[in-house]
Amino acid sequence: MIPADHPLKNAWDLWVALLTVFAAVEIPLRVAFALPLTPLLLAVEALLSISFAVDLVLHFFTTVRERNGLIHDRASIARRYLRTWFVPDLLAALPVAILFPGATYGLQWTLRLGRLLELNRLFKLAEVAERLRQERRHLLANPSLIRLAMFFFWMTLGAHWIACGWVFIGGEERVGSVTLTYLNAVYWAITTLTTVGYGDITPDAPLEKVYTILVMLTGVVSFGYMIGNVAGVLENMDAVRRDQARKMDRVNAFLKYREVPAHLRERVQGYYDHLWEGDFDHDEAAVLADLPTDLRLDISLFMHRGLIERVPFFRDASEEFIRDIVLLLQPRLLLPGTEFIREGAVGDSMYFISHGEVEVTSGDGRTVYDTLGPGSIVGEMALLMNAPRSASVRTRGYCDVYVLAKQDFLRVLQDHPNFKAYIDRTIRRRLGKITARRTK
Numbered sequence: 001m002i003p004a005d006h007p008l009k010n011a012w013d014l015w016v017a018l019l020t021v022f023a024a025v026e027i028p029l030r031v032a033f034a035l036p037l038t039p040l041l042l043a044v045e046a047l048l049s050i051s052f053a054v055d056l057v058l059h060f061f062t063t064v065r066e067r068n069g070l071i072h073d074r075a076s077i078a079r080r081y082l083r084t085w086f087v088p089d090l091l092a093a094l095p096v097a098i099l100f101p102g103a104t105y106g107l108q109w110t111l112r113l114g115r116l117l118e119l120n121r122l123f124k125l126a127e128v129a130e131r132l133r134q135e136r137r138h139l140l141a142n143p144s145l146i147r148l149a150m151f152f153f154w155m156t157l158g159a160h161w162i163a164c165g166w167v168f169i170g171g172e173e174r175v176g177s178v179t180l181t182y183l184n185a186v187y188w189a190i191t192t193l194t195t196v197g198y199g200d201i202t203p204d205a206p207l208e209k210v211y212t213i214l215v216m217l218t219g220v221v222s223f224g225y226m227i228g229n230v231a232g233v234l235e236n237m238d239a240v241r242r243d244q245a246r247k248m249d250r251v252n253a254f255l256k257y258r259e260v261p262a263h264l265r266e267r268v269q270g271y272y273d274h275l276w277e278g279d280f281d282h283d284e285a286a287v288l289a290d291l292p293t294d295l296r297l298d299i300s301l302f303m304h305r306g307l308i309e310r311v312p313f314f315r316d317a318s319e320e321f322i323r324d325i326v327l328l329l330q331p332r333l334l335l336p337g338t339e340f341i342r343e344g345a346v347g348d349s350m351y352f353i354s355h356g357e358v359e360v361t362s363g364d365g366r367t368v369y370d371t372l373g374p375g376s377i378v379g380e381m382a383l384l385m386n387a388p389r390s391a392s393v394r395t396r397g398y399c400d401v402y403v404l405a406k407q408d409f410l411r412v413l414q415d416h417p418n419f420k421a422y423i424d425r426t427i428r429r430r431l432g433k434i435t436a437r438r439t440k
């Protein structure tokens, strides 16, 4: 069996999709203008049939992605395919133009009705569109943008088909070249579809009038749908940035109302700028809260992999320990110069430094005892020894840290003696330095 997401299968799907779009453009044009099948187009017809036939056979050997996982069982895959897209795919693979080569019955449209059979290839478009709809969810691009692109694709193809239909029923006299006639037909299709209706090209025969009425009705519905859709899509396109702008407005209004001085205002604005740098509003908790526990755990493990690699103890720790601690860590961004631990205060949490540097200082902040970088821990002493904070700690630049609350810290220590030994070693080393400092 071929896995549904195999890169070669993906490349094949892309090839089939491109061929299908080509057929959806070329065949209506050829049928409408009663164009002859040149040797090159004949070869393309053969290629279409072979490719669609291979695709049909491949369907029986490709695993199917379903809501409950992958289906590997060949019998149920075949049953499923026979029930759904088998017949349209089979019809689309038939080489009608090759089987009935003399199908140019003259320029009169009634004589050319037989050629409509060549539109059998369009069945494939329905299947490709369905496959694309399923794949769309896996794309990381802005969903609104993809929707807008798909919408314009269908609009363009629709206008092309309507223009071809107009030529087919004889609405557009074939004057001069095919290109000029086609241009006139597209012009008619778009002025009618968009309800602009200049009226310089008008229907004469009853059938042309019926066709025009249908196109006008289609136009009213789809144009209204399009306007509504485009407005909605544009509105949603930058949902994150719009939310950020709204939040910033609220924050600014608050700062103004409270008459916060300029230097503090700048720090607040700097904080949000830094927070939103990656186009993400850091509402990780809200996103994660929606996920089931095991998935949340795996995402947390992935998100914290940088920290896990940096903290020496985590690198060698058991998987069980990592799993226990990872969901308890709360990410926090600290501004430059923030004193987040104050000497003598009561300690309620400890910190793992992920990015940036902190300085361990005396209570007045004048003497720097030590500088700690990514992977270091701070604030563990007060928690374990049940004592006031032994020093002050402040950030140098922006600093990403993970906070572990006191009760969580003590619980993890209890459950994992190795972690306790590591913390004990760190504390002993630091206490040694503190004693050395005091005796100086």
Ligand code: CMP
Pocket (backbone or CB within 6 Å): 341, 347, 360, 369, 370, 377, 378, 379, 380, 381, 382, 383, 388, 389, 390, 391, 392, 393, 430, 433, 434
């Ligand atoms: P705590 O006492 O909770 O608060 C201050 C923190 O500074 C302390 O925990 C240690 O994590 C850290 N600290 C204290 N002294 C040193 C030192 N000499 N070197 C590195 N870190 C220290």
